[in-house]
Amino acid sequence: MKIQRISDALSIKRTVDGGTNEQLLAVKAIVENVKLDGDAAVKRYTERFDGVVLDSLLVTLDEIDEAYADMEDEMLAIIQEAASNIRSYHEQQLRPSWMTTAENGTILGQKVTPLDSVGVYVPGGTAAYPSSVLMNVIPAQVAGVERIVMVSPPGKNGKVPAAVLVAADMAGVKEIYKVGGAQAIAALAYGTETIKPVDKITGPGNIYVALAKREVYGDVDIDMIAGPSEIAILADSTARANEVAADLLSQAEHDERACSVLVTTCEELAQKVLVEVERQLVELPRRDIAAKAIENFGAIYIAADLNEAVETINQIAPEHLEIITENPMELLGRIRHAGAIFIGRYSSEPVGDYFAGTNHVLPTNGTARFSSPLSVEDFQKKSSxxxxxxxxxxxxxQKIAAFARLEGLEAHARAIEARFK
Structure with a gap:
């Protein structure tokens, strides 16, 4: 991480990863094999990539009971409260079907219908993500989706992490499978003997999961191709360096390719944050991951004024944006591109990740320029x-018939005129 003035910066770093040709070919092969061999292929890949031999893909009720037993009561209460906050927020997004009637008797409207089935992918690997369960499942439930399926890779013990299972059960998921990677995405898209196919797949994952989602898109819908996590902080001299550094590191610990950026009008803050990042890195359990992210994709930009700072933020179009300035609400209306906007000193990014109720499945890699957080609408379709x-x-x-003939579509015109012969 280094400090540079925006006027001297050649470009804003972005962590785009479209996958190597080798990875693309590997994913295509996995998808095709799952199409052909179903459960057998899924189990082979689970043994190969996760080191686990599975008799059954389905998570049993006994495993869910065991997961509850492994959790502290206090943590269970926290997950339940977070789920309640998330549900309350997303219920505000519900929009009904509607119709309008004109004086001549014309009725126009829109019918809103929930999807029949959705598959939720919850990543494993270096951490467990019960929050991802809640963020994907609850909007689908609020939308009215009847069948919600969850897949998540098993650990070396052949089980899905307890916190993930508990969150899924609390959210009301009835189908949970111990499957991860590209093979899980293929199983959700095309079905196996055990897993029936779904209409849409949501949830983050590694590069193989992302490429598999891209591969099956069109046969099923997907939420987005999520890249590494990002945070941008817009701050002035009123911000506290230790808090800004802590927030930058909160995303850096996610992934070696995570992007953490500070844009500030205060050079003194920039220098202090640089020192704080190095100091706090030493104390992090995931310091090796965070250090690589900070080194390769961390940056501090000094803006001439708040106008230049806001312009830079809109250029970055970050997944997460924190505004820590003297009057942060005054800047909100000028922010055009950001997945989630955290206003003020006490709105630290993890507030949205876990507890406030907003969704943490957000557009990355600058796609906040044209896309939005996961919402209830993502689990509904609309009919005119x-x-x-x-x-x-x-x-x-006659106007309609004339328009049809303008396009050379005589049958269209005659379909209208047939009503009056």
Whole structure:
């Protein structure tokens, strides 16, 4: 991580990873093999990549009971409260079907229908992510999805982490499978003897999961191709260096390719944050991961003023944005591109990750320029409703026929005129 003035910076770092050709070919082979061999292929890949031999892919009720027994009561209460906050927030996103009627009898509207089935991927690897369970499952439930399936890779003991199972059970998931990687995505998309296919797949994962989601897109829907985590902090002289550094590191510990950026108008703060990052890194359990992220994708930019700082933030279009300035709400309206915006000193990024209720599945790699956080709408589809009256068709029929003929589609025009012969 180094300090540079925005006027001297050649470009803003971004952590784009489209996968190597070798990775792409590997994913294609996995997907095709799961299509052909179903459960057998899934079990082979689970043994190969996770080192686990599975008799059954399904998580049993006994395993869920065991997971509850492994959790402290206090932690169970915290997960439950977080789930309640998330549900309350997402219930505000519900939009009903609607219709309008014109004087000539025309009725136009939109019918909102939940998806039939959704598959949720919850990553494993270096950490357990019960928060990802809640963030993906609860919006789908609020939307009205009847069948929600969860997949997550087993650990070396052949089990899904207790916290993940507890969160899934609390959220009401009835189908949970011990499957991870590209093979899990293929199983959700095309089905196996055990896992019935779904209509949409959501949830983050490693590069193989991301490539598999891209591979199956079109046969099923997906939420997004998520990249490494990002945070940008817009701060002035009122920000506290130790808090800013801690927030930068909160994302750096996710992944060696995570991106942590400070944009500030205060050179003194920039220098203090640089020192604080190095000091706090030493104390982190995941310091090796965080250190690589900070070294390769961390940066501190000094802006001439808040106008330049805001312009830079909009150029980055970060996944997470914190605004820690004297009057942060005054800047909110000028932020055009950010997945989630955290306002003020006490709105640290982990507040949104776990507990506030907003969704932490957010656009990365600058895609906040045109996309949004995961929401209830992602689990619904919309149908247009058209009821044209005889009066309306008589009023507009010749206009419609003329438009059709303009495009050279005579049958379209005659379909309208047939009503009046």
């Amino acid at each position: 409703v058209i009821v044209y009256s005889e009066t309306a068709l008589k009023e507009n029929g």
